[in-house]
Amino acid sequence: MDIKPLRYFVAIAKTASFTKAAQQLSVAQPAVSMAIKKLEADLGLTLIHRADRHVGLTDEGKRLLVHAEKIVQATDDALLEMGELQGLSQGEVRVGIPSMLGSYYFPHFDGVSPQIPYHCA
Amino acid sequence: MDIKPLRYFVAIAKTASFTKAAQQLSVAQPAVSMAIKKLEADLGLTLIHRADRHVGLTDEGKRLLVHAEKIVQATDDALLEMGELQGLSQGEVRVGIPSMLGSYYFPHFDGVSPQIPYHCA
């Protein structure tokens, strides 16, 4: 199972519309249609009623929605934290140390290196 | 973010080996290597030390592991329930009704059809 279709699905559930969901997600409407179609095929279930001019979840769709929201939330949590860590690991700490003093204040003992790579600005 | 690489990642964390993870997941070893490489590229982080003959998670990898396990678990929960619902919706209810009586006991009023398709065994 992939996460993107679940995001599409959640958006459809919220907006009750394939078109609005597509706009909200900045993708073309057919992408959403096909993603849901494939998701339904993969699960062997109908998730959304298309009948009577009204997009609504089936009973199975309602059950999936609960899970989908958890999965999306957990993924967003992960992405957020990883993004923060990435920012940290990318961020340079520019410390203005005269180069000759650097080796004194920031010595490089074997196996004990700074957590964040630093260099003089 | 896709779920399969996260499964690979969790398996590597557990087995401390790309090769064992691949076997466990029934995929070729390079698939695992490349999936992790892409995951690291996507996140902009190094998740696994490859140095010194010992596969181990970096600090960032350890943080991701916590999230990855949640995501995988939530996904498995979803797949399990959807699988159960699929089994139900596929299951036929075989009711032994003499065909001539069927239309009496199970009439087909317009727009009011049974929830589960039935037919006589």
Added chain:
DNA sequence: TAAAAATACTCCATAGGTATTTTAT
């Protein structure tokens, strides 16, 4: 008739497999 969703098609990215090479013990 107008909207929303589905279908048709095309293209490109990527996941995965086999074969091979690199690396470290």
Added chain:
DNA sequence: ATAAAATACCTATGGAGTATTTTTA
């Protein structure tokens, strides 16, 4: 020398876009 991971290469699948058609209110 061996075992494990990385790289190279190839193929096939599928995800997404544009254009178009179908459907229903």
